Amino acid sequence: MGANGDGDPVDTQEAIMQATYRALCTHGYSSLTMQSIADEFDKTKGVIHYHYDTKQDLLVAFLEYLLDAFERDIAVDEQQDPGTRLEALIETLLFGPPERGEFDHWELTTAMLEIRSEAPHNPEFRRQLSHNYETVEAMVIAIVEDGIEQGVFRDVDAEEVATLLLTTINGARIYQVTLQRDDVAELTSASLEGIVRHWLRQPGGVGE
Template sequence: MSFENYGDDMDPGKRDIMEATHIAVKKHGYSDLTIQHIADEFDRSKALIYYHYDGRDDLLVDFLKYILGGFLATLPEEGSSPREELDDLIELLLPTTVNEEPYRLMLSMFELRMNAPHDEAVREQYLEVEERVRMVLEDILRRGIESNEFVDVDVEVEAETLLSLLIGIRARRLTVYNPEQSIEPLKATIDAYLDRISTAVE
């Protein structure tokens, strides 16, 4: 995920902290991450981190917002065909293989997600992202039906189904697959589902 043009409206100090955290998380993961790890990637005073945040958990809530906001900024825009947009979104969420550092970031976000039942701020972040992705899916499906790429389906139900498939497969990848292992068999499930709602199977 590229953050080159994301976060320009943030406080510069906080953005520097988020970028340092981004690097540190990819190196160390969530469980082993410390403020010192973040400070090691930060070219300003460690005291600035504590000026903005009480500690690691407080900082990670902001980092989650930063990462998820960056993800939302990368969602495919309308332009190609609805089926191609859907394929692009699936590839964004479920790349067939990943390198070690991106995998650590994905795993860290998954571990943060597990805090949602106990942390309202984390829960709200994931609810917002899921709602945005659901809206994107509904829009793609609706336009696909109008252009006769998809059969006439209940858009809300199918978007919820797709969202659950994507989240479930992403969770399986992070819990039972090695980072470099291809998840092509898992993605074949989504391909088969899309073929069933498509008007023409490629």
């Protein structure tokens, strides 16, 4: 849909996304309504409905917005050696970007968890979350394969390594936000660092 005289449509949609984020963090998915989003917005609920016919339409767009921000936040320095790149990616996935990203990391993790809980019943959510997982998985696989080629990592199955790392990281984030256990991510970080440095890295290899 287009603008309706309420200013730049891109700015308006950005404001709606930010309002949705605040409302979701405050109310949770089950209590989220168009009115609660409008309460976080400096315009009327009618403006939201102008851009998004239903709450479902809005939340599909919102999930895409969150995932785009997440993927920007986890970009890695391609100039670093594969071991350093992989460790940096693990730390970013667990704790957020070294410099503050677009959202508070744990608030974003909580918001994503709220939406993930609906994915089994929502094919569009599931499609977007699957794409996001595949994007991150491809990043890990590429780093591991690069490390094998350079002699930094052992000759392993890169896809299996990606599954191990991402399953562990996702589990740690879920436990941390649902149980309010501040130590879970730290312990997971230490464990995965050990896996990368003492199992994945080639003994005496490049960068060792």
